[in-house]
Amino acid sequence: MTDKMHTHDFYAMGCHMAVWLEHEDMQTAVHAFSEVESIFTDAEKMMSRFAADSE
Amino acid sequence: MNARAGEWVQLSPDLWAVVHQAVQMAAETGGLFDPTLLNALEAAGYGQTFTAITEQTAVYTQTQPENGRFQEIAFDDSNRAIKLPRGVRLDLGGIGKGYTAEQAVAYLNMLGPCLVDAGGDLVAGTAPRLLPGWPVGSPPSSLGWKRAAIG
Numbered sequence: 053m054t055d056k057m058h059t060h061d062f063y064a065m066g067c068h069m070a071v072w073l074e075h076e077d078m079q080t081a082v083h084a085f086s087e088v089e090s091i092f093t094d095a096e097k098m099m100s101r102f103a104a105d106s107e
Numbered sequence: 108m109n110a111r112a113g114e115w116v117q118l119s120p121d122l123w124a125v126v127h128q129a130v131q132m133a134a135e136t137g138g139l140f141d142p143t144l145l146n147a148l149e150a151a152g153y154g155q156t157f158t159a160i161t162e163q164t165a166v167y168t169q170t171q172p173e174n175g176r177f178q179e180i181a182f183d184d185s186n187r188a189i190k191l192p193r194g195v196r197l198d199l200g201g202i203g204k205g206y207t208a209e210q211a212v213a214y215l216n217m218l219g220p221c222l223v224d225a226g227g228d229l230v231a232g233t234a235p236r237l238l239p240g241w242p243v244g245s246p247p248s249s250l251g252w253k254r255a256a257i258g
Contacts, residue, residue, distance in 0.1 A: 057235065065203070065204050065207070065225070065226065066200075066226070067204065067225060068226055069224065069225055069226065070224040071211070071215070071221070071223050072220075072221060072222040072223075073218060073220070073221045074219045074220040074236060081218075084218055087214060088211045088214065088215065088223070091207060091210055092207055092225075095121070095206075095207040098121060098122055099122065099125065099199045099203040101109070101198060101199075101200070107108060107118065107119060107122050
């Protein structure tokens with residue numbers, strides 16, 4: 053492992069999510085984590101059985 | 108989709124892929140994995156998010172759930188549409204989370220070594236550059252991590 057390992061935690065789909073990314077640039081990692089959160093948020097909106105407007 | 112059981116419903120590409128995988132897994136496991144368990148889950152009291160469920164709400168109501176009918180789901184590949192049997196509703200909670208974690212890793216892998224822990228469902232991308240694979244267990248405290256990569 054190196055000191056370039058970044059991690060991010062968030063809550064989605066009723067669960068605690070954690071993501072690790074090894075990258076030299078912290079800003080790239082921060083942006084990537086935001087994208088990953090969006091991937092989960094969009095999927096939850098699509099598939100959730102608790103949301104009346106899900107697909 | 109669930110509200111329109113008995114009708115042909117056109118799905119988005121992602122939902123189409125997840126439903127396809129779910130039914131394929133059901134067939135391959137002989138129904139041990141069954142995406143048509145939603146009615147049974149709700150009958151058992153899981154009609155709310157896990158955080159909202161209390162011991163008092165999780166009471167089995169002895170209804171007749173319409174599960175185990177995944178083989179009756181019809182697919183129209185050319186229109187990306189499905190038709191659920193009347194009374195059947197899908198729960199994609201488990202496989203949907205795994206599918207989404209795979210999507211996230213597919214994206215992150217373009218940037219570098221990555222790992223996604225979706226509530227205990229792990230999807231690993233490329234291993235860290237200085238390791239042969241992702242470590243399992245608690246790392247040495249000298250690395251200064253707050254979390255283990257895989258618990």
